[in-house]
Amino acid sequence: MPRLILLALTLLVACDRHADRHAAPRALIAAQCAACHTVPGVAIARGQVGPPLAGIARRTTLAGRLPNTPANMRHFLLHPQAVQPGGAMPDMGLTPAQADAIADYLATLDEP
Amino acid sequence: MSAPPLGYLTSAGERAAAIVPLTWFVLAVSVIVGMVVAVLLLAAIVHPRGRALPTAIVAGDDHGLAWIKWGLVLSALPLIVTLVWTMAALGRVAGPPRSPALVLDVTPRQYWWEVRYDARDPADRFVTANEIHIATGARVLVRLHGGDVIHSFWVPQLSGKTDAIPGQTNLTWLAADVPGRYRGQCAEFCGLEHAKMAFEVVAEPPAAFERWRRAQLQTAPPPSSDAAQRGARVFQSHCASCHAVRGARAAGSTAPDLTHLMSRRLIAAGTLPNTRGSLAGWVRAPQTSKPGALMPDQQLTGQQLGDMLAYLVTLK
Numbered sequence: 109m110p111r112l113i114l115l116a117l118t119l120l121v122a123c124d125r126h127a128d129r130h131a132a133p134r135a136l137i138a139a140q141c142a143a144c145h146t147v148p149g150v151a152i153a154r155g156q157v158g159p160p161l162a163g164i165a166r167r168t169t170l171a172g173r174l175p176n177t178p179a180n181m182r183h184f185l186l187h188p189q190a191v192q193p194g195g196a197m198p199d200m201g202l203t204p205a206q207a208d209a210i211a212d213y214l215a216t217l218d219e220p
Numbered sequence: 221m222s223a224p225p226l227g228y229l230t231s232a233g234e235r236a237a238a239i240v241p242l243t244w245f246v247l248a249v250s251v252i253v254g255m256v257v258a259v260l261l262l263a264a265i266v267h268p269r270g271r272a273l274p275t276a277i278v279a280g281d282d283h284g285l286a287w288i289k290w291g292l293v294l295s296a297l298p299l300i301v302t303l304v305w306t307m308a309a310l311g312r313v314a315g316p317p318r319s320p321a322l323v324l325d326v327t328p329r330q331y332w333w334e335v336r337y338d339a340r341d342p343a344d345r346f347v348t349a350n351e352i353h354i355a356t357g358a359r360v361l362v363r364l365h366g367g368d369v370i371h372s373f374w375v376p377q378l379s380g381k382t383d384a385i386p387g388q389t390n391l392t393w394l395a396a397d398v399p400g401r402y403r404g405q406c407a408e409f410c411g412l413e414h415a416k417m418a419f420e421v422v423a424e425p426p427a428a429f430e431r432w433r434r435a436q437l438q439t440a441p442p443p444s445s446d447a448a449q450r451g452a453r454v455f456q457s458h459c460a461s462c463h464a465v466r467g468a469r470a471a472g473s474t475a476p477d478l479t480h481l482m483s484r485r486l487i488a489a490g491t492l493p494n495t496r497g498s499l500a501g502w503v504r505a506p507q508t509s510k511p512g513a514l515m516p517d518q519q520l521t522g523q524q525l526g527d528m529l530a531y532l533v534t535l536k
């Protein structure tokens with residue numbers, strides 16, 4: 109029994125770590141992306157203007173034209189209007205560090 | 221842990237200060253009474269008195285009547301204290317201040333708050349929405365005008381609830397001792413988006429308040445960049461029938477005044493943070509963020525949406 113409790117505690121702490129690592133991008137997503145996208149792990153992100161981002165890590169193509177690589181994801185987040193002129197997603201004014209953090213988080217969303 | 225946004229167990233102004241200790245008292249009495257009843261009940265379950273009839277217990281020689289007498293006295297005492305205290309608190313908070321430092325005309329609408337700052341000189345009056353600024357230490361009279369349906373104005377840390385009833389003007393007041401942002405909430409069910417009908421009261425030192433007030437009196441500057449100019453044209457064709465922007469050809473009065481939109485921390489009555497991303501999503505599809513809100517989804521192309529953003533961010 110004590111061992112079980114220990115195991116549970118370790119798992120809990122592990123979960124917490126996991127949550128912590130992505131706390132910053134999740135807060136960013138809540139502030140900047142939530143009104144348009146539904147994003148797993150961000151409760152208030154229930155928007156339906158753009159595509160839902162569940163499973164985005166496994167999608168092959170970004171914005172209908174770019175191969176879904178980490179570099180392209182970062183590029184798209186920084187300059188959506190350059191990739192897709194006249195698309196509904198406006199340039200968000202993210203810093204490169206913010207784009208990296210968000211791209212990192214999106215890369216974990218592999219469940220459709 | 222951060223403080224709860226609607227912290228009704230703490231006060232930040234003289235009005236709430238008169239109510240909050242009473243709230244604690246009533247809460248404590250209720251908890252104690254609940255525990256006493258639970259203990260007596262448990263005791264009765266653990267030590268049942270056999271099959272004796274209740275009347276026999278009461279009239280018998282084991283002090284049944286005494287229990288009842290003491291029970292009455294013990295429950296009457298806190299009730300009398302609560303009554304007297306409530307009267308005293310009401311006396312302190314109910315009457316609006318005689319010479320308020322500021323007078324606001326607030327009209328709650330389905331699902332947002334229109335706020336007019338009154339002044340003797342018409343040039344000092346202006347309209348805003350969803351974010352009320354006041355100076356610390358000032359007593360602020362709020363005239364609550366009933367509009368569409370019944371709403372209730374509530375800023376727990378500053379004041380109790382006051383209903384706004386169609387066809388009627390109710391008076392209430394606010395005062396804050398401590399600078400800060402205090403969340404307010406509609407407290408009377410008013411329709412689909414009642415839960416997302418919040419606002420903020422920003423209490424700031426008199427000098428900062430005066431700066432804010434002067435800024436709010438300004439009209440919107442004409443947009444300078446090409447994108448913002450295109451955005452302003454889209455605004456006139458798509459938005460101006462509902463929204464006003466003072467200084468532009470937009471004088472709608474059925475939706476929040478957007479002249480100083482960017483000075484607010486939240487949009488859509490506390491629904492979303494006021495960021496580029498939320499503004500874009502809100503303008504394109506308010507019905508997904510706040511289904512039932514009285515702003516329809518706007519069929520804008522990506523280009524128009526980008527131009528609109530360029531324009532909205534000039535509304536400082």
Ligand SMILES: [Cu+2]
Nearest residue numbers: 406408410414
């Ligand atoms: Cu309401």
